[in-house]
Amino acid sequence: MSPETSSEDNGTRQDDLSAFVAATAEEFGIPGVCVGILVDGQETVASYGVTNLDHPQPVDADTLFPLASVTKTFTATALMRLVAEGRVELDAPVRRYVPELELADEDAARRITVLNLLDHTAGLEWNLVFTGDEADTLAGFVAHLPELPLIAPPGTRASYSQAGYNLAGRIVETVTGLPFEKAMAQLLLEPAGLTNTFFDLDEVMVRRFAVGHTPDGDDEQLRPARPWASWRAGARGNNPGGGISSSVSDLLRWARFHLGTGEGVLPAEALRHMTEQSVELNAGPLGDGVGIGWFLREVDGVRTIGHGGSGNGQAAELLIVPGRDFAVVSLANAGPHGHLFNQAVVRWTLERHLGAVERDPEPVAYDGTRAREVAGRYAIDAMNLDVADDGTRLTLAVEIKPEIRAAADADMPADLPPAAIGFLSPGGDEYVVTEGGLTGQHGRFNRDAGGAVVGIDLAGRLFGRVPAAS
Template sequence: MSQEKLSEFVASAAKEFDVPGVAVGVLVDGREIHASAGVTSVDNPLPVDDKTLFHLASVTKTFTATALMRLVSEGRVDLDAPVRRYVPELGLADEDAAARITVLNLLNHTSGLDWNLIDTGEGDGSLAGFVAKMSELQMIAAPGARASYSQAGYNLAGRIVENVTGLSFEKAMTSLVLEPAGLENTFFDLDEVFVRRFAAGHNRDQDGTLRPARPWRAWPAGERGNNPGGGVVSSVGDLLRWARFHLGTGEGVLPAEALRRMKEPTVELRGSTLGDAFGIGWFLREVDGVRTIGHGGSGNGQFAELLIVPERDFAVVSLANAGPEGYPFNQDVVRWALAHYLDVAEEDPEPVPFDEVRAREVAGRYENDAMNLDLATDGTRLTLGVGIKPEIRQASDADMPPDHAPAETGFLPGDGAEYVITEGGLKGQRGFFTRDAGGKVTGVDLAGRLFTRARTAS
């Protein structure tokens, strides 16, 4: 497929989803194809190109995991060792969990730690400060019992990097990964970002007007303590170089065996759009019979998606600077690229007809430490809405992303444990319901995260 075809599709999709600026890159047959459209900001517009910097948010986890694997390959870290071997200062509300969590538990999201809500208070928001406050974080499962996506777990992994190397996380990442991998346009330091061309995130007001998101990198990635889980900033060009790194030999950073191990399943995921399993730092997913690895990220009005097909030496990167439309834009780009370059088709599953009994059974509020998820039914359909807890919005000076309005949701064939969202900004997202021994619905998974059923007032 030609540069022209990709550019036409990207421009058309950006217009359809009303995203101010987008950048896309494809690695196919050993060559790179780039396509960009739109502007960096609606207030201060500059053309987006393949060097324009975007906040990658959770795609950062692939970098942090790679740094840990380098330390593992050098014999400085043991994946199966308890985290306290490297972070002896770790304290959690559950002392047994604090002693048992391993390095691998952090990297494959089986630590049992809730998502991330930790306020480090006054100071520089450092990783040391983050870890010092981790006793306030809830445990949602015993270590190793199940997968649940945890930003806090990756931030704790970053503290391992600091303690083992004796460097700040950012300096350690530069020497362990960024420089040896040749990533000259990838940064954690905002002073480096703001002297280059960068995309501003955008959120939509209630009347539909797009406005630049402020602060630029905010909630939860605004503080240094969140850099390991979501702080990196990069461009399409550098992300394709990152894909080449993981498709290749590791370029002297990682031995081939370590690269291979990162792509192997460590824990299965059920009913998740993100993947069928976690590897180490990667979501593993089979699409139309083809194995893929990848990771996405969502920041304050910015969305990123990286998907790699190792057996075909293929990768696609999509970056967008508006929320929530940036997410479906990226998904459309990935699907189009898979179909047009590899003849690989991905289709959303079809829900079964509405079941009122099941809908009333699951209806209610579910929550994690930062967000509420509301399932509701009027007797004719089931809807799912998700948003940041109001008390968190009220207590913060940051301009946070808007909530996702209730969207129609359907049960998937089977026992009614799995579902798919069929409209809105989260269209296509899948998840499942957790039941206790008595069969009562106690939780719901969305985007790899467990939301537990909120207690009702007696």
């Protein structure tokens, strides 16, 4: 398809986007969605459905959605302002700014840098799971970091880490002398004109906001998800990595900011530096590499930067094409299919407006020998992955660890049942999920120096293999 950015009039663009959004939301069973695109300086927004199945209000461009991990683009940008002002150095050890930092390994605690946090090369596992008053402060979060396993020496590989960004937020606090949320407002949100973007739930609750929805029981009937933003305890302790809420209208402004205006907050050189690849990704759907706060991905020759996020029954996606004055934002209030909705929106808009067609990777035929080699349990702090071989196909199932679920004082997302996966090449270790809520996710099984399978990458996270019980 040829690009249509110059010839398409606003009315046609609005009608086509509205029709696509409505049809796709119905296809995936999403109660409420909002999508915005920026094409050649012109914004088009389409919404569909309601904020809450129990107390419905129509979704619009100003409806607030929790952005979950899209928050990381804000935290990284605020830190880059401190870098541009000479108050933080990317290559400096984190202990220069957070001297109390302790980790499970002293050498890692001494060596880890600010950049390691921002490009996910710190070697920290995904996140901490703990409760109590300390969980509601960044200082308390940092105090518990010695409990977090390390998966690799700092700087040696990328593995997506919420904990790394929460530690980056503590740097913002110590350098500015302000609570993280107030520092973010002063450094970034206010000067960038983001008047509909908040960390404070008290601000969210007096505006129109979307409620997440998750399947209930075997009938898959959607119900409002509780708690509202996330099932993880300690909202403030996780704010730098996933605590912001915003709307499509503000996210389009955020996209314009990163397309080069900087709103007087960041110089163009700092914005450009954020989009440069810092480290290559190890085969996954997040992208080909990581910059500072962004995942970098090439789609049919078009270079993109972006970030997604998923909360409790919520999914967010932001993708920007530097140099093409193009961006797409997609917000959906149901899990797990909200992610699939967002990916369909991104694909449609890239093809329609830039002529960039994203093609799904195709698995090769089932290989029983290789399937038996990788079958087993893999885990991170809060989740188990079970890769199973039944002699005809390989499957992957995801569960929240039973002890985590049992200790939770709120609803948690449903586990994902076994879904088929397949290898992408004969003899290779890359795989793709071909059905279910993770359809299209791909990654790689990891081996040690002796060739034994010791881990699996999924959604940018490294899950270590759990030894089989003797």
